[in-house]
Amino acid sequence: MIRRIAALLSAALLLFSAAALGEEDVEIEEIVENVLLDDEGQEIPLTPEPEGSSASGGEFIPSRGSSYAPRPGENNYWTLPMDITDEAAVWEMLMQPITVVDTGKKNSEKAQTYLYREPDENSLKIGVVTCESQGVRVLETLDSGWSLVECYSSSFHDTKVEAWNLLVSGYIPTDYLKQVEPNPEMGIVVDKLTQRLYIFQEGKLLTSLLCSTGLTMWNGSKYQPYNETRSGEFLLMSKVGTLISDRLYCDMAIRFNSGDMMHEVPHVKNADGTKNYSSTEFKLGTKCSHGCIRVQRNKTPEGVNMSWIWNQLKSGSRVKFVIWEDWQGRQINIPDADTPLYYNPDKGQYYHRSSFCYMAKAVTFQPFSYGELEQEPFSKLKNCPYCTPPQREAEIQAVNEAYAEGGDHDELLTSLRQGYYEYLQNN
Numbered sequence: 001m002i003r004r005i006a007a008l009l010s011a012a013l014l015l016f017s018a019a020a021l022g023e024e025d026v027e028i029e030e031i032v033e034n035v036l037l038d039d040e041g042q043e044i045p046l047t048p049e050p051e052g053s054s055a056s057g058g059e060f061i062p063s064r065g066s067s068y069a070p071r072p073g074e075n076n077y078w079t080l081p082m083d084i085t086d087e088a089a090v091w092e093m094l095m096q097p098i099t100v101v102d103t104g105k106k107n108s109e110k111a112q113t114y115l116y117r118e119p120d121e122n123s124l125k126i127g128v129v130t131c132e133s134q135g136v137r138v139l140e141t142l143d144s145g146w147s148l149v150e151c152y153s154s155s156f157h158d159t160k161v162e163a164w165n166l167l168v169s170g171y172i173p174t175d176y177l178k179q180v181e182p183n184p185e186m187g188i189v190v191d192k193l194t195q196r197l198y199i200f201q202e203g204k205l206l207t208s209l210l211c212s213t214g215l216t217m218w219n220g221s222k223y224q225p226y227n228e229t230r231s232g233e234f235l236l237m238s239k240v241g242t243l244i245s246d247r248l249y250c251d252m253a254i255r256f257n258s259g260d261m262m263h264e265v266p267h268v269k270n271a272d273g274t275k276n277y278s279s280t281e282f283k284l285g286t287k288c289s290h291g292c293i294r295v296q297r298n299k300t301p302e303g304v305n306m307s308w309i310w311n312q313l314k315s316g317s318r319v320k321f322v323i324w325e326d327w328q329g330r331q332i333n334i335p336d337a338d339t340p341l342y343y344n345p346d347k348g349q350y351y352h353r354s355s356f357c358y359m360a361k362a363v364t365f366q367p368f369s370y371g372e373l374e375q376e377p378f379s380k381l382k383n384c385p386y387c388t389p390p391q392r393e394a395e396i397q398a399v400n401e402a403y404a405e406g407g408d409h410d411e412l413l414t415s416l417r418q419g420y421y422e423y424l425q426n427n
């Protein structure tokens with residue numbers, strides 16, 4: 001029942017401590033309070049919907065569990081099934097205008113504001129939304145100057161509404177809402193279930209990369225439920241550059257949700273000044289960040305890595321970037337047995353998805369098939385960290401088991417969300 005208010009949160013703020021970053025990269029501007037009162041507005045139904053109430057039946061959509069069914073003709077991020085293989089549909093969604101929040105404050109891509117339970121600034125604050133970059137789904141526009149919107153609450157470690165990556169619906173002044181046309185040349189999807197980042201160009205899926213989103217954890221002194229990367233739709237904002245957190249260097253950071261950034265997989269510096277990725281790179285493809293999205297530095301066969309994204313992007317280019325929630329019950333498809341794979345018969349240690357791979361540029365690979373992967377001589381080959389071939393069936397099944405319907409892939413986060421439900425009940 002908690003699932004319905006799905007949500008997220010991020011942790012980047014912690015990762016990038018004020019000391020390491022300088023104030024500019026850390027601070028969230030003061031929360032904006034506001035405006036008009038209305039005593040006729042409808043109250044948001046906060047009681048969780050019964051299981052399976054999603055309007056799209058068995059399909060998983062970013063607003064699964066929402067009390068608000070897709071309207072007739074509504075075709076957008078919030079209603080599109082999470083199927084990366086439907087390239088045309090994903091592209092169309094990525095090209096749709098995005099509705100963001102603009103309170104008119106300076107520096108607003110780091111600022112946040114609240115969603116209210118009623119169209120009244122004195123009513124309960126039930127969620128947080130980041131200005132300029134975070135998309136909201138507009139559910140209803142009232143004559144009173146308020147609108148009912150839905151998004152994943154961008155609650156960070158220092159926000160008062162502790163709705164850790166929960167899908168919330170609440171009221172916001174209508175004059176804060178602004179429609180933005182996204183960049184027509186590129187769109188990006190991050191799927192928290194597969195821990196992959198997908199680049200779309202010209203209506204097609206260009207390539208996919210390994211990434212890592214946030215993981216709820218105990219840091220030695222406290223729990224960090226705000227590490228879970230907030231899902232939803234966003235615009236890529238400023239190119240921030242290199243962030244340093246403790247000894248971790250995060251190159252090519254691009255802001256997308258207040259303190260949350262997309263950046264290259266972090267490295268430490270060796271004594272001689274060279275970069276060392278050995279403590280972080282092997283974790284790509286699994287959750288492990290404090291909310292930021294870590295992206296691979298190895299080039300895919302299409303020539304794409306974090307540095308490619310960085311170079312493609314001009315500041316203010318407004319690339320739409322969506323993060324699919326890893327709803328409990330979602331499953332990863334096992335690839336077809338005849339899916340082609342490649343390897344180097346001369347002592348190659350990896351299997352590849354492409355006949356060309358930057359890991360072994362001069363090598364001529366031999367083809368085999370996914371169905372043969374557990375047989376000799378393929379059973380010991382490792383998954384290539386450049387060209388991101390599909391995982392082995394047993395690995396996919398382990399993920400699917402954790403995400404099986406009725407289970408809980410993150411019991412720690414679930415337990416840490418209890419406080420929010422008590423907050424709703426007691427106010």
Ligand SMILES: [Zn+2]
Binds near residue numbers: 353359
């Ligand atoms: Zn490869």
